Amino acid sequence: MADLFAPDPDPETIAADAPLADRLRPQKLDEVVGQDHLTGPEGAIGRMVAAGRLSSMILWGPPGTGKTTIARLLAEAVGLRFAAISAVFSGVADLKKVFAEAREHVRTGQRTLLFVDEIHRFNRAQQDGFLPYVEDGTVTLVGATTENPSFELNSALLSRSQVLILNRLDAAALGLLLDRAEALNGHSLPLTPDARDALVATADGDGRFLLNQAETLFSIDLPEPLDPAALSALLHRRMAVYDKDREGHYNLISALHKAMRGSDPQASLYYLARMLTAGEEPLYVLRRIVRFASEDIGLADPQALIQCLAAKDAYDFLGSPEGELAIAQACLYCATAPKSNAAYKAQKAAWKSARDTGSLMPPKNILNAPTKLMKQIGYGKDYGYDHDNDEGFSGDNYWPEEMKPETYYAPVNRGFEARIAERLAHWDQLRSKKKEG
Template sequence: MSSGELFETQAPRPLADRLRPRALDEVLGQDHLIGPDGPIGRMAAHRRVSSTILWGPPGTGKTTIARLLAEISDLAFEPLSAVFSGVADLRKVFERARERRRSGRGTLLFVDEIHRFNRAQQDGFLPYVEDGTVVLVGATTENPSFELNAALLSRCQVLVLKRLDDAALEKLLARAEAEAGRPLPLTAEARASLAALADGDGRYLLNLAEELFSLPSASDGGPVLDTAGLAEVVQRRMPLYDKSQEGHYNLISALHKSLRGSDTDAALYWFARMLAGGEDPEYIARRLLRFAVEDVGLADPQALTQAIAAWNAYERLGSPEGELALAQLVIYLGTAPKSNAAYKAYGAASRSARETGSLMPPMHILNAPTKLMKQLGYSKGYAYDHDAPEAFSGQNYFPETMERQRFYRPVERGFEREIAKRLEYWERLRRERSEGG
């Protein structure tokens, strides 16, 4: 053993590293992948690994699983971080992999944060993956559909890791206590708060636990911390939320769909989650304004007014007072009657406009500002609706060669019930005057 290796073995290792699973069945929270019927479980059973992208939140075991797969399949493990590595590092790895292949041994190339490699660098993997020089296992916290090349994705299977649930986090704490030889100095409520702070991240949980184990134990006169005491010892973790990546789109989708489903409480929860994650309230205001016209529409015409008013109130009050105006809007939209009839009507009219091209309006509704236009029949036969009975002439306003269309179909909810009655009334008059004419 060299002096460097000797000192390395004597160096202190973090608790998370000491508790790193040594076998797949020790990995927590990913039974859907590592169980006998899971894709990783099947790889382990056959001792054969295929190129894979491991997609999941931080601290869910991506690096550990990759390392264990290399051991199980007797592949040399070559780890790289896309944050700190470049083309030169990749070339060295591929050259070492070629040398091993000549001697009959394969290589598992593990690339952490693989989404941080640019498109050209990702393309550089392809020939080495295709000819078997390396088995690629990439780890990413971002949606591979958005961040990885289609060519690379087509050569890998994507496996989704779940954030650790409370049961998995509790097992992890039990392992930490067994390793430390003493319980964490926490009340039951504080223990639950500790798990909540971890937000599904096992590594972060163990780092918090290690910080608590540095305190004097209860047997040595140290305090047993309640929730308030725990908050003083560890800093509050910001919720996992990347405003420019998938977390951003997932949460706004959750807010929008909760409102559409009239689940006001769930909508308030996702609204609060976005704010806690640092989202720009004006972005949320814009999306709520869109919801007012897309999903509430004319079922409650005041929804649009309320959305604009709430946005204006936020701009005038600023944060945090203005966020209450947005919360009030979330409640208003969640409890409002819903209709996408206007949204669908506009879509149908747009499709019809594209399909019919440049059809002219009927001559009778065209203005005739010149003598020639009058001679050509412009405005001839136009009936001024205000002079007609019920202020409704019933004339045709579609192009003469186009059949009448019905784009807008109001629902039987909210104010659109009244609109539906008006449309039915005008349609009856239109039929009567058409038959009478």
């Protein structure tokens, strides 16, 4: 694996008092760590550089994984002028100026690589403004985003760009960053081996954050190396990447739902913890667990829905953090309950039938007849009162005359639904006997 940052930064181009992350920036693409699937000889970027021709691209990945660095090095590798803007600080006027400058350079034979950081922050109309300049080759666009491009970027812009996914940096890549930082500073970090591992873990895949933490440690005069507990007391953890209204939110709630569906209580509890410790609204998670109790458990365990609603009441009563234990209990109950989506499928099928059949009248035998006229036209005639039968079951027909009986609900042979299935089979036998008789 290559090193993420240059082993020997050029002192002429980087100030000695610059932040550590800047002093350790790669000087060549093959010095980038953790993204070999893109920058290596067989990667998309490696192949484009070898051919000397870039296409527009969107670099999608977590913070601190090298998006800005890769864009700058790409321009140098193929001889393009580098221009950069941030969608956070730029507007239409800034874009017009960038495009005008790029056109001037085209006239002199110099093409421009335009790097747009946080490109998803531009609205749809602003994103459309890039299209003519990308199409006519005025700029080669390299956009960077931490958000899923399929949700945040125009389809027209995506169709003209390759989406390249950067990985969060693993422990080996982050360890190499610390090696380079120590080599540059001429001494080791004041950490025990376990504390060094803990420092890597706190970075959560973000190389920039790790180097900022390392820079703090280098600046402190410590009498002896820190152990993990002392390190934790000195430095803060990086907050987990989690936006309540973006992809991280939907990914984790999907993972929680599927872990519960897969009857894995340990993984379910992990994803629940990921969301709640990141600041997710507890009642949002509870609403999804309540839905799960109906959709994926149903009558296989009717207590599941009751447990979830009890957890909601407990959380309303206790609040956070005490009430979150009730949410964990509901999550564990659902994950360990027998599963059935029979009620879910039955609802969807019945709703479709209701839409398709319109306003069919129920059969007259099950209609009330409060007036003489209604009795005369057959309302309630020959209705079989179920409680008058030994089995407590009449076997009457309850379907509209113009409609054949349908089967929406088919219980599975798990949990309480296995007993329901036995009852339904017994009633089917009684109906058959009534027809034969």
